[in-house]
Amino acid sequence: MDRVIEKKKWNAKKIMLTAGIIAAAGIITYIIVNRNTGLAQTVDPERITISEITEGNFRESIPVTGIIMPQTTIYLDVTEGGRVEERYVEDGAMMKKGQPILKLGNTDLELSLASQETQVYNVLTQMNISKNNATQNTIAKLNQMADVDNALKEAERMYKLNKKLYEEKVIGLQDFQQTENNYNYQLRRKKLTDDILQRDGESVQLMQSQDRESLTKMQNTLALMRKKVGDLIVRAPIDGQLTSLDAEVGQLKNKGERLGQLDVVNSYKIRADIDEHYISRIYTDLKGEVNISGKKYILRVKKVYSQVTNGKFQVDLEFTDAVPENLRRGQTFQISLALSDETKAILLPKGGFYSSTGGNWIFKLSKDGKKAFKADIQLNRQNPQYYEVMGGLQPGDKVITSGYDNYKGVDELNL
Known part of the structure; x- marks a missing residue:
């Protein structure tokens, strides 16, 4: 007779044994995976750049590209x-x-000049006619003045003579009063003639002054027209x-x-584009240097253009001492522009490592030089050659400054 066989259940001992086997398999897998992913990687020392940390003079500077331009340019x-x-x-x-x-060539401008010259000629002609008329009028009035003076003198003579004769009872009152009235009349006539002659002189002077002013304006206009034609x-x-x-x-x-x-070719300047990040730190008289034909030349910031275009602003730099020979407009040079004074600092040579680490860590060599380990560092300022080290490294330390693109996920290098 058949009997039912009960299925055996998992007991605690079997469960612990299975779990141990799985854990051991995981550890083995982890070791294999880590060994394959390269937490420790062997590298050829000849394929990397090893630099030594030093202490020395440091000046913060930035590299900028400048273009040669004449110091003075006149636009036509x-x-x-x-x-x-x-x-x-x-x-x-x-x-x-x-x-x-x-x-x-400008025909309209040349015709305008000819027309202006004709107007000036007509005004000069009219002024001469007016001057002749005024002169003749003045001569006539002077002749009239001469007649009045003569009549006044004669009336005065007769008045004085008849007055004496009247006082001596030689002539009657009627004859005396007649000469007296004529004398007073000639006096009034003399005064009126003087007034007329004076006003005529003032009128002639005013007319001549107005004519001269009008002629001066027209001559100035003519000179301007001639200059315009000359500017052709x-x-x-x-x-x-x-x-x-x-x-x-x-x-x-x-x-x-x-x-x-x-372009004035006996003096040149350099115009450089700088990232807007530095706009608050750039001002006139900042120093820079440029290497031209193997010789260093000192530059000075002469002008800062505050307008920002496409994330950059411009500055003009001038040579402070000697100016290189054979410069040409449009030549470009790399300039080192100083942002600070020179100070003592711990120096880390620049290299490709920065693009991978952002300056937060670096591979530091062991004392025997056979291994390199990750080391946290703190960097501050920089110039084209060095970073300023604020922490994590000391003078004499050796580090790998070449690129780290092949060491992703690696914590240790075997040299």
Whole structure:
């Protein structure tokens, strides 16, 4: 007869045994995985850069790219529009002040000049006619004044004579009063003639003054018109090199349009673009240096442009002492711009490690130089060669400063 066999259940001993086996398998797997992922990795010392921590003079600076520009640039703009009739020089020519560059033609402007010259001529003619008329009028009044003076003298003579005769009873009262009345009349006539002559003189002076003022204004306008016509011949305002000349014979140029520029080639400056992060730390008289043809030149910040474009602002730097020879507009150079004075500091040479660690840690070599371990560090300022170390490293320590792209997840390097 068949009997039912009961299924055996898991007991505590079997459960603990199974759990131990699983844990052992996990530990073995963990060791294998870690060994394969590289927590400890062997590297060839010849493939890495090992640098030594030192103590020395440190000055915070930033590298910026600068472009050579003339110290002075004069822009040539069209003052009066016209068509290019003649071009005397080519782009890049060395110019002397006053030397003609090109000629523009403007018929309307030349007709306006001719019209203004005619107006001035007409005014001069009218002034001469008015002056002649005034002179003739004055002569007539002077002749009249002479007649009045003569009549007054005669009346005065007769008055004095008849007065004496009347007092001596030689003539009657009627004759005396007649000469007295004539004398008083001539006095009034003399006074009136003097007033008329004086007012006439003042009127002539006022008229002549107004005519001269009007003529002066018209002559000034004529001089301005002549200058405008003269400006149709574009001349070099200073000695320098003509650059960016944009004008061809027959081309129409409008008023205010840019023709080109004139560079003063005996002095240069460098214009540099700087990240806006440093805008509060850049000011005039900051020092910098640039290496040109193997020689260092000292620079000084001359001007700071506060406008920020595409995350950058510009500064102009000038050479403080010697100026390099054979500089050309548009050349670019790497400049080291100092942001602080020189101080003593612990120095860490720059390297590719920073892009992977952000300056928070670095591989530091053991004393025997056979291993390298992760070490937390604190960095502060920097310049193109060094970081300033604030903690985690001491002078004499050796570290790996090359890139860490191949050491992700690695805590130890075997050299």
